[in-house]
């Protein structure tokens with residue numbers, strides 16, 4: 175039975191305990207550009223101000239496997255507003271573009287359904303990076319290989335849940351069997367709809383072959399920075415291959431016609447001589 179996570183953004187408070195737990199458990203270093211050494215205070219100080227609410231992560235990547243997004247929404251006269259939060263990570267897609275694209279077999283799906291990068295097999299070719307529709311992978315300059323969330327591969331294969339779910343004080347992130355998590359998500363969605371949250375929706379039942387890490391949003395997925403129509407690059411292969419073949423045939427046909435015309439011109443010239 176695949177394991178995954180249900181992220182109920184309606185009860186996330188944006189505390190970032192999940193981000194800290196992820197960094198700590200996975201021993202992830204800070205981004206070099208996020209700090210500078212302050213000669214007066216004689217210590218590194220943070221300079222990673224994104225100007226995007228309280229988001230100081232900016233993007234997922236090799237050293238940031240989890241990112242809490244902050245979305246501020248105001249009425250036109252700014253008399254009413256609300257804050258939406260969403261703890262984002264690799265979705266462990268069932269149709270995983272990264273895994274399909276990897277030429278060395280470094281990206282694998284384990285028996286628990288999580289998508290895992292084998293560091294000893296990765297050659298740093300970066301094919302997986304544009305193949306992820308969620309932009310969660312990046313190259314580590316230090317190792318020359320790529321990294322992303324492993325769904326706490328070491329923990330879950332030893333009977334533990336993910337570090338982020340364990341740390342979340344509100345229960346916004348739940349780890350477990352995907353089938354059970356879906357039941358909980360459906361029940362929560364029905365409850366929220368009953369309370370008047372008409373825009374509430376589940377994201378991840380149909381995207382990229384369904385996501386083992388899926389979300390309950392209070393607004394459209396786009397508002398949370400998630401693509402509404404997800405295309406895994408390999409899904410476009412049949413169409414792009416057909417276009418390439420048609421193009422090659424057209425080019426071949428044109429070349430044949432031009433050779434024939436040239437041949438008959440040369441023949442005419444010979445006859446004239």
Ligand code: SF4
Pocket residue numbers: 263264265266267269270271272273289305306307308309310311322382
């Ligand atoms: S979200 Fe991206 S990195 Fe994660 S499994 Fe899907 S395609 Fe791969």
Ligand code: SF4
Pocket residue numbers: 185186187188189190191192193242259261341342343344345346347
């Ligand atoms: S720990 Fe839970 S409540 Fe805090 S930011 Fe992460 S998901 Fe939200």
